Amino acid sequence: MSFLEAVLMGIIQGLTEFLPVSSSGHLALFKILFDVETDTGMLFDVLLHLGTLLAIFAVFYKDIFHMIGEGVAIIGDFFRNAVIFFGNVFQKKDDPYYRLIDNSYRKFVMLVIVSTIPTGIIGYAASDVIESASQFLIVPGCFLVLTSILLFISDRIDSGSKTPKNVSYSNAFFIGICQGFATLPGLSRSGTTIAACLLSKFNRKFAVKYSFIMSIPAVLGAVVLKLTDLKEVSVTASDAGCYAAGVLCAAVVGYICIRAMLVVVKQRKFTIFAVYCFIIGVVSIGGYFYTA
Secondary structure, three states, rough: OOOHHHHHHHHHHHHHHHHHHHOOHHHHHHHHOOOOOOOOOOOHHHHHHHHHHHHHHHHHHHHHHHHHHHHHHHHHHHHHHHHHHHHHHOOOOOOOOOOOOOHHHHHHHHHHHHHHHHHHHHHHHHHHHHHHOOOOOOHHHHHHHHHHHHHHHHOOOOOOOOOHHHHOHHHHHHHHHHHHOOOOOOOOOOHHHHHHHHOOOOOOHHHHHHHOHHHHHHHHHHHHHHHOHHHOOOOOOHHHHHHHHHHHHHHHHHHHHHHHHHHHHHHHOOOHHHHHHHHHHHHHHHHHHHOO
């Protein structure tokens, strides 16, 4: 893989991870159409996702720091409740327990955890299928068409008003399932999860925020899993430089696109992306049969 290919893939990742047009689908199409060779397989794709993860932290850092703090507080209150429980049982006390979920940020933390569970199970179980599917032009093509349909529907869903305190854990689990299936090439993760949030009657601004923040554990999990394969992968100094350039491009472009998505969802501007995904999907499907 050349330096230019790495930069182009970083730009593609940054644009398509947050714009609802499928980063995995576009990266798969780029590799197939331009015959990009890389010995590290999905490793570079994961690193590119790490770059867009930096963009999420840059945009939502206030919410993320609040969530980290409240997440630690939940753990602390859990252990304090455990101490109270044993005191009540063995010392015949009647001390009250601390409420674990007593504000919106704590509820936000728990919702993200619930969403991450089905995403992790689906992503881990289907990892080999996902990697294989990326090698065939017809697969991202079909899922890009499906993404187009989801985006078209999203613009026509009535606006909801749910914020963390109104969102149910069943809503979060459903959205996590959708995120798990969105690892398939061509099925936009942001488009799929935002559509799922809107179907669950989320406030439109919160739907975007939830979609992007809930991706953090999934991406970090994928990075950790790939670390176990590093001993089997040989990365040269030249490759490392290319990867760094790709990650930087993904982070910078991703930051810009998150800001754009906050406006797109609020103003119901998904239709243009729906048309784009449909055209690219149909062309990809046609290209598969033409070259078969």
